[in-house]
Amino acid sequence: MENKLFTEDTIEYMRDQIDAARGQEVFFQGVYDGKQEVLTSIKAVSRGNESMAPAIISNLKPGDVVIHNHPSADLRPSPADIRIASKLGNKGIGFIIINNGVTDSYIVVSPDSIDELELLDKEEIIKYFKPGGQLANSLENYQEREEQIEVLKEIIETFNNNGKLMVEAGTGTGKSFAYLIPALIWSHQNNVPVIISTNTINLQQQLINKDLVFLKEIMPFDFKATLVKGRSNYICYRKLKNILKRNDNNSELKNVAQYIDDQTNKENFDGSKSDLTLKIDNNLWSEFASESDMCLNSACPYLKKCYFQRARKSIYQSDILVVNHHLLLADGILKNKAYSVLPDYQELIIDEAHNLSEVATKISGQDFYPPALNNLINRIMNSTHSPLIRIRKNEYNIHPNDRQQIIDIIDQELFPNLNKIEELNRQYNFELGSFMKKESSRKLRLKENTLKNNDNIEDWKDYGDRLISLLKKTAYKFENLFDLVESNFDIKSTAEENPLIEINAYLSRLNEMADALEVNLNYMDHLDEYVFWIEKSFNRGSNNYIQRNARLEVNEFLNEVIFDKVATNIMTSATLAVNESFDYFKKKLGLNKTGELIVESPFDYKNQIGIYLPEDIPSVYDDDFLNTISDDLIEYIDKKAGRTLILFTSYKMLNQFKEIYRGPLKALNINILAQGDLPRHVILRRLKNKKRQILLGTSSFWEGIDVPGESLAGLVIMKLPFEVPTDPIVAARNDKIRESGGNPFWEESLPAAIIKFKQGFGRLIRSKKDKGEIILLDRRILDKSYGSRFIKSLPKNCKLNKNWPDFKS
Template sequence: MSVRDQLLKKAAKSLKKEIESASGNEIFIRAQLNDKNIIDSFEVLARGNSYSAPAVINNIMAGEMIIHNHPSGDLTPSAADIRLASKMAAREVGFAIIDNKAEDIYVVVEPGKKEKSKVLPKEKILNLFKAEGKLSKELERFSERKEQLSAAEKIIDSFNNHQFDFIEAGTGTGKSFAYLIPALFYNNINKSRIVVSTNTINLQEQLINKDLVTLARILDFDFKAVLVKGRNNYLCLRKYKNFKNNFENGEIEIEKELFSELQEWKEESKSGEKSEINFQIKSSIWNKIAAESDLCLNTVCPFFKACYFMQARKKVYKADILIVNHHLLLSDARLKEDTGSVDRGILPNFNHLIIDEAHNIGDIATEHLGHPLYKPLLDKWLKSLSGEKNSLISEIREDIAFYLDSDQARLRKVLDAKVIPASQKINDLIPQYFNELKTIVNNYQKRKITVDQKLKSTSKWQEFKTTAENLAGYLKNIAGFLQIIYDNLYLDIDDNTDENEMKITSSINRCHTLIERIEFNLKAEDEDYVYWLESSFYRGSEQLVQKSVPIDSGKFLPELLWSKLSNIIFTSATITAAGSFEYFYRSTGIKKAEELKLESPFDYSKQAELLIPLNFPEPGADIFLKELVKNLYEIIINSGGSTLVLFTSYRMLNYSYNNLKDKVEKKGIRILSQSELSRNYIMKEFRASYNTVIFGTSSFWEGVDLPGDLLKFLVMVKLPFPVPGQPLYKAKEDLLKKEGLNPFYNLALPEAVIRFRQGFGRLIRSRKDHGLIILFDRRVVSRSYGKSFLKSLPEGCPVNEVNLETIKQKILDNGAGIDEK
């Protein structure tokens, strides 16, 4: 294509000049085309080296074009070019390659039709948030907040300009309305679906059952909002029919009372959702009746019209706004990536995403991109194949006799002489596999052992390697034999509703997944991943897990998800560390975004106070725990309850609980310990009871909402630094060192500050809340890095170093205490 009368006609000289200014290296360009498909204007988004440049594609719109140069002069697209071009084609964005002189061009993908989105009416929307607006008339405790108005205005701009935005909005800002209202307006005028992703169920339920219900009354247009749940949350009517038949035939061991409860629930349920069940049901039972993607007959299923999941899916595809959680969002992205099709995902196609509680997205992505392997995963597959009365092998045997008039003997031989012996060998190898891993962990006397070259060179690992290769080999044999049976028995069957055909395909696919995980974790060679063995307790027994996760999930997220969208709003009360978004950029892999940081509208100068005990030992001191228990006793007795104590480890929590439980119970105070009770039970009991104290770790640092008198006192035992030496953390440290960065200031400190801010935010949840925060870690004032924590506190919050007597008096002044009589 000649540039003189085609695409590059006007821009050739300017493009050549930009390439020359980059010393002939690659540059990455966003180009706007005119009505004649000639480049009208362009901007350089990134510059690279002689063979690559960063692909910055945040804001590129349909009808535009990505152009980059190949310094070599060879305009043949690389594999990376093809992948990116495919992603851009889905967004109707063109993709082309030019030479350094801007004389030749190769168009990989033609640009689509340029779409002009209708602009949001900023003033009309912002008026809703003002004192005289509709929100004030609908919400009982409404007050106009400049922070909420600023957040809403930024979000309006984000939709209008198709930006990526980082918005930190302190507790009480009202950020859910600040993003929901512009999102609903944008959907109404542009008919563009919006997805909102959260981390916690509490926020999902607030959005769908409270906030969106309120907005349905306020807004002068209709909209449909749906809470999206994964397939496994729904009852499968076909599987339930088989389950019922097997129960009645005595082929399933289940209590009659539980079956009766299930039957009654099934008859009354309108949604078929597991969340409706108000009685105890084990996951092993639910999995027998739950919907599964690879065991779904879709339109040929006799229950298709009544299918709970399909009914829910119809609502999802008709919805204007979808509420999801981060796990489902990432599962959808990975499924679309693995299958190469947007139609195979959990969610319909979308281009606008709001991520609330965004500070968790990096950690959840790390989990989703991992390849864990544990014994129950293998056991479950093997049991479905050969371990039950109605196992796949027994059903295949019946089908051989039913379907085949000839060649039965050959297939029976494959089944009896190949599949069954291989499955028996796998049954022997599975416990051997995990026992050998357990021996390796026990040799190192640690709970978590990194799999590195040193470990792989040991005799124990070499012994395990033989077992692993044998296990993978027998699994490959099983997959091959099952494929032979499938090809000879089911391939030509005209009946599309054959369940065993579907089951054998599912079993083969799951077998290949197990093989991939075994081999991936055994090789442990991918430099982007960290591999380790972890010994943990699961339902009262020790379980050994092989884990492998990406060291830097931010390296994978742009290609997995961000590159497919033109507009994303990330928001949370805690995105920054010491006022900087730098850590969040790294964890998401995003190179460019608009930023907004808003303080909480609460008056922390009057509502809260941070107290740091004087002359208290630092956490590394031998007497720290002993002094902690002594001080906690005084605080708990004087508070009389309404107290949340946050620990950073179960070791400290258990020590404190064991040394305080009996003493405080004699004073009429109950300690609800996370080491003894579930999180949901603790929250329910704390809300319903007086004179109770929570001892929590991990999950209690965030997502806990106890407004008013429910929570008056918050105790943080230590600054929540990540545990050093853990495999993933150590791998992240090593990666930062390779990049010439300081791991403490670029990893440990920002993680701890964000966690600290989350914990701090548990206390003040409304304008009427008052309370004290007591921090027993004096490093916040004795170490130079302590300033980062203090700078992260809400504006105006008093910080005072005081003795224990003063703390006790302040607690009593806050209206606490128990009747010593």
């Protein structure tokens, strides 16, 4: 055997193991010794066939090698071998195939071709956090936190071992610095990017505009950090200039274009929608937005001015990339395609990780939304930059011989078909609405027998099938148009851009719409893996209906899209554990072998916070609940001079509260700031003014808001945040748990509610100086057997008082 990677001892060991397995496949794990250039410590780790391989992958680290035999003696790698070898090679792991007698080998990924990583020096990094270190010397009133050091040590070990880690770090632990400093040093030493994904804009802005700006001043090397935005957030300069050049009657479009053009002349303008002060409707924004399938790439006359390409260049030059969960997952789906935004990466930190499963659920389905199809048709037929409109206006340099034939395809085939699609789409939307007439909820879950006896089902199916057929037929007509234009368009002799890109994009989008509709129309074929529903929405003065679907489980999806592609994965949040266990989230995310760490908040909750649950209140389901508690709650709010956040689980209850309490609170000169009345950032800015006002929030206000100091001194939780059991996704997952013999309340509903409850609790105390009260007004905590689980989920040393706060002393 020519391969010198194996020693005589390792060859004999592998032969014995293969013989013991009766000549079947055996997977071995070895360690490469770069100095001696041999494999050492080889051991058999699994037996069987290719499907056994994933079981050992999670234990491997750079420098390891996977070896397995082919009983056939044909050492050519199979497609499965190539997939696994590629995945391992990207993580710095070798892959070798041997025959049963270990007399021949085929090296798929050579271990000596893998660059050796420079590991983190734990003691040197810890010095940053010690008295006299860089943090202490640069931050006023800095105090060393044992909890932060504990998190830091685990993160360093995880980087060095290319491991997986889940960390629940209580509020105030300082987990951001605990992962940022090791990430920066790892990136600097090994010249690789580190991705940091968050769920909320608030945390992204804190990392980019505060934490990383500060670290630039104290780190002994320079680095670049970039906030990554999706492509559609950027202006397409070509679209902008084309709108400004044309003569049309759309004054709103022209005015917005002129406004944006003025911004492009400003020195620090980054070309993104968020950099504009003017609020632009989403439909109008699509006229300006950069789109991957509409991009001319190197053929664009404005390539040097392209804001997205500038951003992408910055992304590929960055050491730290801050993204949101949605972009992270979307990019993972598109990886290895031209549309991918992020560079290849092996190190991933997911903050606010408790949201990842929910985001994965939202992104995993294929929606069909009739208004979106109408918008596409309107864009094709009426937009000033539609190539069909411009061809008809003779704005392209098309050879005159076939110009009339091209016009005939547009006028006699495409436009009539698009008008028919619009009509069929309207009728299809109407049929969706007919299913919702008797529904009190905005959502109707589609199960096997949901529509069985509905009189409209045949019309719905008929319109749907006809619409799918016409969409595909029209896409085919666009292919014909593409071929004709391509053979008659002389791009070299014109300054105008190539219309073929946009024609191709239209036919692709029509096919995508047809595919999405087909999946949703034939939902019964996919009920084993997906949940389907119809959802009512209000758009431009009329009711519209969306057909949605989502995966029942996202664990395999997450492993395929991100977890299997990275070497190091650190997941952290203030709320990942339920009853001091990560089992709930590990199951949802499909993570089995991962390091675990729970550290308490360093805050002195015993002295900083009082928790109250009055015994004399009625059930939250009592019809007169809000009126019954009004005297005590209004007195509390008055004593606090407002400065209170009240969390609800529904807009219905929030609006009832406003109706009942607005008058009495106004008499006390206390203003109500309510979610839904104003934009979120405006509400939070006004709350920080320290005037006599309270904030009413639901859904997203349970997390991601940070109001330290005197502006917020009280938190009222009206109701335990259980998910709505009739929500299609919740109901479908509960059904699946029941079918497998489980209990959906204890396995899903309760853990999810506890996580959200912990998030709500964390809104009040944001620093060591904060003080206040938390009032719980759902007596199920006292009356139900599961109530104690919520109290146990709170930080230690929190005492529950069974009365209202007493301000008399």
